[in-house]
Amino acid sequence: MTERTARLRPWYLLSPALATITFLLVIPTCFILVYSFWLRTATGADQAGFYLSNWKEVLSDPFYRDILFSTLRIAAITTVICALTGYLPAYFIAMSESRHKSLMLLLVMLPFWISYIIRTMSWINILGTTGALNTLLIDLGIIDQPLSLLYNEPAVILGLVNFLLPFMVLNVYVSLEAIDRNLLDASRSLGASELQSFREVTLPLSLPGLAAGGLLCFVLSAGTYITPVILGGPRNAMFANLVFEAIITQLNWPLGSVLSILLLIVLGAIVILYNRLVGIGQFAKTFG
């Protein structure tokens, strides 16, 4: 083998993946980027060219900025709740010596078998004015009038947590499962109690999974649009709803493109910053 072919070999091997990414991700994104500089005329037709008016409108209007911030806030809250509530089942399954470990994992993944939309809509039957929770509370005599539990931000967050929890559980589970049990025995033998061993050994070694799960939850919830549509009120729109509104409802491709690219840039920046702070790569080395 010549030096040249040896040097090019990794690229040959990568070519299927690179081709897929290029055709399905890079090129469509470039189209969207080009669209974002087009102009929508008063007649409703798109005029090709290089116009900055859409960008100016989106960046100057506080409406878009507020929705972006509330989107990021909802995503952050969802992520924290997922981390706190997902760690426990992941820990339980990973540390379990039960023969039914794989069944437990299957149960975690069970919700994926049902459409996300159906799962989200089912909350209406639970939280609605004639839903299960209100009916129960009225029957128990705790309340007289049904509580309005739907169509607000907590309902949106609840729906997102319900959707994203399995991602967190599985990510944390994988990193917990990879921890050498001898490390815990070593820690205990050196004088650490069970709680101290958890804090000193288990928790830090499971951070890569927690970090990966957190990132996944954050990005997926920041990009969601179905949950706020079904469980949110008129004032709970998230950023992806604006994109949907612009492109599908108003057929304003240039505006929708600007919003899409903006969300992409913001989430990309957050991912890079997060990687710097939490150092996913650094943690990955721990297991290398």
Next chain:
Amino acid sequence: MTTPTHSVELSGIVKRFGDFTAVERMDLSIEEGSFVTLLGPSGCGKTTTLRMIAGLLDPSEGDIRIRGRSVTAIPIHKRNLGLVFQNYALFPHKTIYDNVAFGLKYRDIPKSEIAGKVQRALDLVQLPDVGSRHPRQLSGGQQQRIALARAIVIEPDVLLLDEPLSALDANLREDMRVELKRIQAQLGITTIFVTHDQSEALAMSDTIVVMSNGHVEQVGGPEDVYVNPTSAFVARFLGNSNLLPARVGAREGDVVPVTVDGFGTIRLPASRCTAVGQSDRATLVVRSENLRLAGDDAPVPGDALALPADVTTVDYQGQAARYFVRIGDKTLQAVNAIEMHPHRQGARVKAIIRGRDCTLVPEERH
């Protein structure tokens, strides 16, 4: 206060996993400062025993005392034991310094003394300058030294070593063997070492506990268990032995005549027959290095049995050779030093067995 002479005492220890009994009624007393090896094939219960002493497993029955204190109900982190694992088990997310200092954090040690103690432990394992590195930056042998430093820095009552050399390659293993023994002797720390490797056991131990199928076969010094096995299992497990079914004759003074079917009668000193009672049948143990092959014209000592043998296989090892020889209908192994040339395959030789080199053990039951 009197100093207890026994550092670790196991009395009537039993460990069952469901229907399976991993350790059967084990009694063992380990003297302060000694190096004791639990030796046996995998599944013999040696690691289970170690884990019970460590507190990683609870015995089903019996009591474990460390320095006179019953620890059976004491959780692992309050037993003050040093534990070293086969796979090192260093904390990958902590520096070497933090690994070694780990156990000191949970003891009443002034912060100002911790650095000094860690440094002394690193000096002891001859890795004084690696404190700021991470475990993955060290070789396997270095990691095991750090694991040892981490275990001894807390000045444990007992050091427990679970096959600590098995993951190392052969040359390193021998270096670490010497190193480990040096550190143990220097600190005078009671050490329990688990291994399936007989040469490690023979080289390092003050006392060897040979185990099989959950029970103790024999306890003794390395030379004692090697030279005077009390069971066919021990004879087979340590070194290389020929085991021959034999008939025991009536004792004549200090001599016991033992007849091997097809070979003839060998006269053993009575001291070599203590493991066998008044039994008629027994097993004669002839170490392969004690089966001497000589030319046809070689002189035969008075108490020896000389048998015509055919060399079937020669395994040349440089300073010695391992031979498989056919005597009657049996194949025996002999390991002899080579004086001039090894015996050739197919050669007819004289196999010489001396009574005082043999040991009589109870007949093997199958």
